Amino acid sequence: MRLGLNKFLSPFRTIVVSYVVAMFFFSLLLFLPFVTQEGTSVSYSEALFTSVSAVSVTGLTVINVSETFNWIGIVILALAIQLGGIGVMTLGTFVWMVLGRKIPLSQRMLIMVDQNQISFSGLVKLMRGILGVAIAIELIGALILGTYYLNYFDTAFEAYYQGTFSALAAFTNAGFDITGQSLVPFVDDYFVQLVHILLIFSGAVGFPVLMEIKEYFSSKNPHFRFSLFTKIAVSTYFIVFAIGGAGLWLIERTEFYDGMPWHQQLFFSMFNSATARSGGLSTMDMNELTLASLLLMSGLMIIGASPSSVGGGIRTTTLAVMFLTIRSFALGRSDVKVFGREIHPEDKQKAFIVLSVFAVGLFASVIMISAFEGSGDFALMAIIFETSSAFGTVGLSMGITPDLSQASQITLMILMLIGRVGLVAFLFAIRAEEKKTHYRYPTERIIIG
């Protein structure tokens, strides 16, 4: 903005550019010779893929992170995840706040866009709140996991090092691990899994939801009510979580789950349904699942988390508006009502656009990767799985990503970038010009995309 590029750099474009700059910046840091372990090194394309995956809080990798980077590399990775997870704009503005600068309106608008907020009011408060809540949750998670990991690791340092990275990765839904095999070592430790599920939820349910819950418990305002966004986002998030878990159980009960005790079946179903919605950590090898489950997992990855969260996908509110619109059509109504409010026509339009662009983008990417790889080398299921994982910034993998061609890996990087920016923001970024439209319906706005 200081370079006089104001005209080109609309708020949305600035966000896209900021993510891209952060991705290249961290790729250079991860390419430094002293961040890898003795005897290992990374190529620039490996460093770039790792950086894009970290800044977009995805978790897909072309290298084994824990066997490649030393502690300096891991700290750089953690910083990239934190920056990507909590928002390039939020952190950047926080730095300026700390330096005592007054936040200009254009800057506040950027945060608004990055966090997909639609009102200026209380923006600085919101941003401070987000950072505060995020860091508080991460610290509590690190403390609980680190202390508990004393049972698993030889030194306290190693336990808290692992616990801190794990809490960070879980809350930011980053999907990275430094165990070398995700959460597979904790497949029988339900406590560890529950803590991770709660951290994944906290990051993915949406920052405005966290803020409203905080306000609900701390507010003296007797008229406090949850926003339509919070009601839709939370209910959709958990309905899909329940359907996903139940679906996995129905499909696998006679297959992968055959012969397991009920609590193991329950935790595999719960953890997989939770992690597919952007988490990206896993307690099992995805290749153990049957075809139907892998498709269901892909569907959950595509749906993803809430807007204004660390997660990706078409987002919960898009899915909700889609089903509400179908329902209202089936009931013979032209307006779309829920929780005593009406959905704004513009939000319906956004949902339509997000769904369309996501469907076309996913389909085109799967075809392109299939074409890049030639026929027969990789199963279609694996290609669909990795593509959904990248576009939904999830990070779950059937293991083929390191073996894909450069062209396919570049495709996945682009999907991770767009997936993290969010389709609505991305479309606004490539939009020619903005024109305000005026509707006269009595509606309350929610966040889409």
Added chain:
Amino acid sequence: MRLGLNKFLSPFRTIVVSYVVAMFFFSLLLFLPFVTQEGTSVSYSEALFTSVSAVSVTGLTVINVSETFNWIGIVILALAIQLGGIGVMTLGTFVWMVLGRKIPLSQRMLIMVDQNQISFSGLVKLMRGILGVAIAIELIGALILGTYYLNYFDTAFEAYYQGTFSALAAFTNAGFDITGQSLVPFVDDYFVQLVHILLIFSGAVGFPVLMEIKEYFSSKNPHFRFSLFTKIAVSTYFIVFAIGGAGLWLIERTEFYDGMPWHQQLFFSMFNSATARSGGLSTMDMNELTLASLLLMSGLMIIGASPSSVGGGIRTTTLAVMFLTIRSFALGRSDVKVFGREIHPEDKQKAFIVLSVFAVGLFASVIMISAFEGSGDFALMAIIFETSSAFGTVGLSMGITPDLSQASQITLMILMLIGRVGLVAFLFAIRAEEKKTHYRYPTERIIIG
């Protein structure tokens, strides 16, 4: 309606019920002992699948039609195709017209709905026109193909028998064949392929388009202009046809097409792109195509033909409204304009609903069939291909349909029924009650879904 079921049988429900009745009716006829060749017989489930496929003009089969049925069975099949292709309601009403009965308004509304028309005016004329044009095109096709087939078959009867069935199957986009191997015997006969492509186009481009072209050439009205529907439907139909053909060529030029002369590459690309849009006939074994092409073919099957045609899919106008909406958003506009007109908000909503329901239905069906079949027996590509083919009423096959379980075959039958009825009509059929909505924008209506 005569049974006093008026209240339950809304026009849309009547259409669904009529198709279902026709499907069961023809399944009984095809189950008769004297319609099969000596030494062969069909089970009732095979007869039902064949009937559903014929009435929905799909062309997926669980039996080899040419080796199973005698000429009586083939004639029954042809009648089922004709009834399904030109419309249960249109033909039914035509019979009543011939019997001299005055067509009541409720009846006219049924045709309107079945052919997805949105104006009452000129309805009877339209219906007569559709039947006249359809039968004229079929007769011309039968004459051309039959005469040309004198080169291929021993007797004139056999040549015209084959030519007539072929013209009927091509125009109704039914995808059935009585050669036993679709159009593979004509893989080097470009004349036969061109005639079939033209017949497929005629059936799939939309009846209103045919009527307007007829009017354009015969009308004395100097103010005649093509409707927005015709402009959108025709341009979308052929743009997708061109992109599909070019995409297939790009993918296969170093694979299946490797070493072929250019004209053979051209005709494989053209014929596959045309037939995937609902035709269902084929000049090659689909398993010869690479993964990327099979996905592209599935995409073409999902897009499908125009509304008010013999074809299926999400339909050309849905795709067009989707892209126009994205374009207008990218241009910063809130209204969606094309060809100097504005798309009606209700049509945007319908497109959104059709797209959503189709996506959810397809995805759920692929998961269900994967689950029914257990893991590993069939490749995901084949399951996606057959499911897209059934939902899009296309009839192309990778050959797995006969080997699927009963549950999967029932899923395909339901998809064929819904695909033929059309999603908009189907949703209206299950709709609780209808309420008119009034918009005040100056718009011209087009047909969706």
